[in-house]
Amino acid sequence: MLGKELGKNLNTFENDYVVFDLETTGMNPYDGDRIVEVSALRVVNHKVIDEFSTLINPEQHITEDVVAVHGITDDMVKDAPKMKEALTGFLDFIGEDILVGHNIKSFDMNFLKMECMLQFDGKVPANDYVDTLILARHCMPEMAHRNLTVLAEHFGISPEGAHRALVDCRMNQKVYECLKAETDKFESGIKTVPQCTKCGKRMVIRNGKFGEFWGCSGYPECRNTMNISR
Ligand SMILES: [Zn+2]
Structure with missing residues (x-):
């Protein structure tokens, strides 16, 4: 189309x-x-x-x-x-x-x-x-x-x-x-991701200049980030 x-x-x-x-x-x-x-x-x-x-x-x-x-x-x-x-x-x-x-x-x-x-x-x-x-x-x-x-x-x-x-x-x-x-x-809780320490929402993987990091799914209201440890 x-x-x-x-x-x-x-x-x-x-x-x-x-x-x-x-x-x-x-x-x-x-x-x-x-x-x-x-x-x-x-x-x-x-x-x-x-x-x-x-x-x-x-x-x-x-x-x-x-x-x-x-x-x-x-x-x-x-x-x-x-x-x-x-x-x-x-x-x-x-x-x-x-x-x-x-x-x-x-x-x-x-x-x-x-x-x-x-x-x-x-x-x-x-x-x-x-x-x-x-x-x-x-x-x-x-x-x-x-x-x-x-x-x-x-x-x-x-x-x-x-x-x-x-x-x-x-x-x-x-x-x-x-x-x-x-x-x-995720919905049934078999698999989990970190929770945001500031607002409690799910963290999601984001891609930045220096590679991937955890960012709050509440972005842009919540700008909390965390490093990834694999
Ligand atoms: Zn947050």
Whole structure:
């Protein structure tokens, strides 16, 4: 769904959503890096019911160091649809659904935003979205690293074939559901986090200039922080 502004970042657990993932030619969409693959899974009532996946001809060279990450070569994308056609298919697939993805707030959403602006007269994807990396910070404070494969392994999900978009979508869909189960443990008291010594609210993991720390969930009313000991 296109609109004037990007959708809101939600930290929620949804029953129905679309998980998506992109592979790209580099890290920076503002510096001309482009999307080479987009995949998505439609989930209804926690079950995957449909999938979408396409390679994209980025009309630029895919460098060796990037091929080493996802394995997608110039040759593989030379006959693939170009950006506008591929994105039109993706936008049709996602409709108005809430999007879910790993590290999408600072990576994938920026790529989608840039590419859509270029292809669709300055319009951007307006779907609200859930970033599982941000959710994992809340649900898995005990873990020092929370990239997708680390989380998958932690939950006993096979990371085989990681770094191709559809495989990462399947992995992340399971991770998202596992994060929901972790959150339920907080509610039932099986898993706990420190309480704020000033206001009594739950502490949450936050990321600052010098790494992660516990911050009060009552922020900005309460600005209490604590160091993490793992
Ligand atoms: Zn507090």
